[in-house]
Amino acid sequence: MEFVGPICETLKCLGDPTCTYIEHHRKLEDRMNDLLAKQRQLNAMKRDVELRKNAELRLGRCVRQEVENWLLEVQTVNGKIQNVDERMQNVSCFSRGRLGKQVSQTVEEVKEIIIQGRFTGDLVIDDPSTAGVPFQTLEVLEGETAVIADIWKHLMSDEIGMVGVCGMGGIGKTTIMKHIHDQLLKKTKSKPLFKKIIWVTVSQDFNITRVQEDIADAMNIGGLPKSEQKRAAVLRNKLLKIRHVLILDDVWEGFVLEKVGIPEPLSSNRSKLVLTSRSNVVCRSIGCCEIVEVPPLSNEESMNLFLAHTGRGILEVPSLEEILGDIVGECGGLPLAIVVIAGSMKGIYDVVEWRNALTELRNHVTSVKDTDKEIYGRLKFSFDRLKDLNIQNCFLYCSLYPEDYRIPRMELIEYWIDERFLEMGSRQQLHDRGHTILNRLINNCLLEKAGDDVKMHDVMRDMALYIKQLHFIVKAGTGLEELPSNSEWKKDVERASFMMNKVSEIPLSLSPNCGNLSTLLLKMNVSLKRISKSFFQHMHSLSILDLSYTGIKQLPNSVSNLETLNVLVLRGCCNLRYVPSLEKLKALRKLDLRDTAIKEVPKGLEMLVNLTYLDLSTESLKEFPMAILPQLSCLQYLIFYSKSCTVKLDGSEAAGLRKLEKFEGRFNELTDFNDYTDSIRGQSLTSYLLVMAPPEARFKVKEGTRKLKLKYDGPGDITVPKLGKMIKAVEGVEYVAIKEENGQVKVIGDMDPVRILMKLRKYIHVDILSVGPNRRSFRSLLPKKEVILSGCQIGRDPVILPTDLMLLRIFESHNVRSLSDISIFFQQASQLRFCSVEDCKGIESILDSSLSNSLCSPLENLEYLWLERLDNLHVLIKLESPLSISRSLPLLGIFSHLKSFVIKKCLNMKQLFPFKLAHDLQNLENLVVCDCVQMEEIISSEEENHKGNGINTPMKFSLPKLRKLKLKNLPELKNICSSNREMVCNSLGNIEVMRCNNLKRMPLYLPLFQDTHQSAPSAHPFERIRICPKEWWESVEWDHPNAKEVLRPWLSWV
DSSP, rough: OOOOOHHHHHHHGHHHHHHHHHHHHHHHHHHHHHHHHHHHHHHHHHHHHHHHHHHHOOEEEEEEHHHHHHHHHHHHHHHHHHHHHHHHOOOGGGGGHHOOOOOOHHHEEEHHHHHTTTTOSSSSEETOOOOOOOSSSOOOOOOOOOHHHHHHHHHHHHHOEEEEEETTTTTSSEEEEEEEHHHHHHHHHHHHHHHHHEEEEEEOOOOHHHHHHHHHHHHTOOOSSHHHHHHHHHHHHHHHSSEEEEEEEHHHHEOOHHHTOOOOOOOOTTTTEEEEEHHHHHHHHOOOOOEEEEOOOOOHHHHHHHHHHEEEEEEEEOOHHHHHHHHHHHTTEEEEHHHHHHHHHHHHOHHHHHHHHHHHHHHHHHHOOGGGGHHHHHHHHHHTTOOOOHHHHHHHHHGSSOOOOEEEEHHHHHHHHHHHTTSSSSSHHHHHHHHHHHHHHHHTSEEETTTTEEEOOHHHHHHHHHHTTTTTTEESSSSSSSSOGGSSSSSOOEEEEEEEOOOOOOTTTOOOOOOOOEEETTOOOOOOOOOOOOTTTTTTTEEEEEOOOOOOSBBBBGGOOOOOOOOOEEOOOTOOOOOOOTOOOOOOOOEOTTOOSSSSSTTGGGGGOOOOEEEEOOTTTOOOTTGGGOTTTTOOOEEETTTOSSSSHHHHHTTTTTOOSSSEEEEHHHHHHHHHHTTTTTOSSSEEEEEETTTTTOOOOOOEEEEEEESSOTTTTOOOOHHHHHHHTSTTTEEEETTTTEEEEEEEOOOOHHHHHHHHHTOOOOOEEEEOOOOSSSSGSSEEEEEEEEOOOTSSSOOOOOOTTEEEESSTTTSSOOGGGHHHHHHOOTOOOEEEEEEEOOOOOOETTTTTTTTTTTTTGGGEEEEOOTTTEEEEOOOTEEEOOGGOOTTTTTTTTTEEEEEEOTTTOOOOOHHHHHHTTTTOOOOEEEEOOOOOEEEOOHHHHHOOOOSSOEEEETTTTTEEOOOOSSOOOOOOOTTTTEOOOOOOOOOEEOTTTTTEEEOOOOOOGGGGGGTOOGGOOOOOOOOEOOHHHOHHHHEEEHHHHHHGGGGEEO
């Protein structure tokens, strides 16, 4: 190369092109390094843009076309760079100059794309096609046609701007307006009447800030100022610019529209404001010039609605017609009363019982004289028909939650257990009874189903609080910043709920005199830092104290004197370091210290002999003293932090807890682990997580996917993308969505909510709105009966596993060559559904026929198999050499129940499934193969080739339930199956192929290919096909001639 310089000088006479060519030749490597550096910069920018886009993108908004085009350019140039990089590997001396020129041009192209990607404004805009979001479900609407026509006439009139819809509680105002709201949306799609149709529920506890945030959310307005006046100005300006309908539902008191930021509708802007209220005085005080009164249903309409909920079969009962008419008449034409009372009579055909019900209903109606509360008497009839006092208490308990709140079923049932509404029994029996009661309350229309949760209609909640007005104090979710003064605590109060507020301190001056108070709920007052010792001084009957997810650092010593306390819940108090002595609290049955900051167990724990529930799952706990567990013989529920390497559990002590139904903990010694697992044989634990891992061992614990909702007061110096990155960096987080306009964050993943909270609080103020399971996770469908083995010599030492084990996870057990090494495993795990093996360097096969008499057990019932970082794994099933695959009968059916198979970073695997085995994958729904750098075939054709039958006609085989196929980073992959095979996948809806550049053929046959009318993609349950790089897609061949054209609507580049 030392001669190139002089030669270049000599060649100057030949002109600039020649010298430029030489320059490209000489500096190819340097320019390639520049290109890769620019690519890294570009992709970092792309990730930031995508994070910003996801944070800003909400329902009713769409990505700017400029941003979409830019992301497409990034994708295209990444494909170019990959192509150049591949050519670099085998570039000849003669082609260096040409390639160098291409690299140089690509560098300039990347620089230009980087400049174009410096977006300063929002990445998304309002979707002009979206005026609002329709309601998912609507209640049956009976009658009310005249009222709807009247309201519609006013909305279409240019003369009227504000309409009030009035009527007593339960008359159907909200239902009517929901139907009108959805009707407006339908009309707006065909004819642009209004640009936005906005629905805001105001509720009894009017809060200007909340109403402003709800309007901003519906309008997709981000970054509202903190000042109430400035927020109002922003809203007013935005609303004035568009023609809109604003529906304010359930307004209880008058307020000034200007203070909220709602402009008065004028004939010039032709916008509309509709209020629903129980009082026409309230509507007029706000400025409504037209009032529409909602009348009761007619007798005919009432009867139709009643029969819609009881079923028309009751009309066939002789002598019932007259009584039925009288009962419907007593409902007073109120739709809510009709629905609830019909629900309570559903399935009853005895005339005597109907006659008795009529008498009771008449007594209830005459017992309430106040017109405003007239409906309560009718609703209380259905409440009283529950008969059982405990079930009635279960219903009334729901009113302790905020209005319109979605109440998690499991959380509610736990409260009922704490209150002893469900009587006594095992925890499983109590939960079963709780679900039964909830179903009855829903079937009787006393509660509403809301997905996996339940809701209480606001009128039903009002009725419940009316019934318990002397015994309940409820200020839940009202924005309360301090608790009521001493004089406001009624002497006879039994239950008080201040959950989900902004209380920051309970001062020394507050010491309410309420000796009958049994339940105090202060959960989710995240701002609460201090509770004075005087607060509990007169609470001599306190039984349940819930301080979960508050900011307290210590409990006052006065808690030590609450000798009647049954339940103490401190879950999620991530700053709590001190809990006073519990020695006197001998009545305590439940103690929840999960996710607190305690370093040692509270003093006197061993004295709590009635304890049935103990949760010590907190990372900060350093040790658990010996000899405590034997004193707690009543425990049914016991949880330790399973990752703790300092909390040492004694197997024989744990074995002595014969009443345990749920247990989670880690054993450091195999003898302790075996002592415990041996003791629970024949004992039916409904749920367990048992970890066997020496202190130095590493493993992952999957708690099950959870859904977390947070609220922040403003990111301050932290940008929204940075906030998203911080959350995503927490272990286990899978999905983050940030609504900047109302400061709400939704997080889904297998993560610790408190860890996220503590991390974010270093920079901004964050509150937890809710924590719950994510039902879409398959793990939530399985009972938690799980064992984790890590760092164990399990091939050498015997391991005793529970006989009802359903989930087994093995880490860092390097001496195991196959699961067949664990001989006892095959005798015990017949119920195994999920198995994962990770970081085990000795594993060569999953099953080895030479080490086991039966290949089919225990994997014959396996539904989920996960293999990751198994460096020496080269085959799933190892057969004895004399035994050919085609003759191995035991192989048949081995994975016949398998639903999901994931294999990642197994560097020595070349063929995944033998063809004979593939025939048994009839239940497979999910197949993921990633980062297996030597993988050549997914379904091996080796045994077919050995047959030598000479048949080349393509033959089909089916994977009928396969829904997702993901192939990623498989550089040596040549075939999915053999060239004379075609895979029929009738359920496949999600395909991802990334960086599998040697794969030349896609042998998949989809139902889409049968459809000659390709203009109707909605006819098929196909979701998406994601490809990288684009060049691979252009070169790959499909057996179906028009496959690429058919799949184009679902195609996206990565």
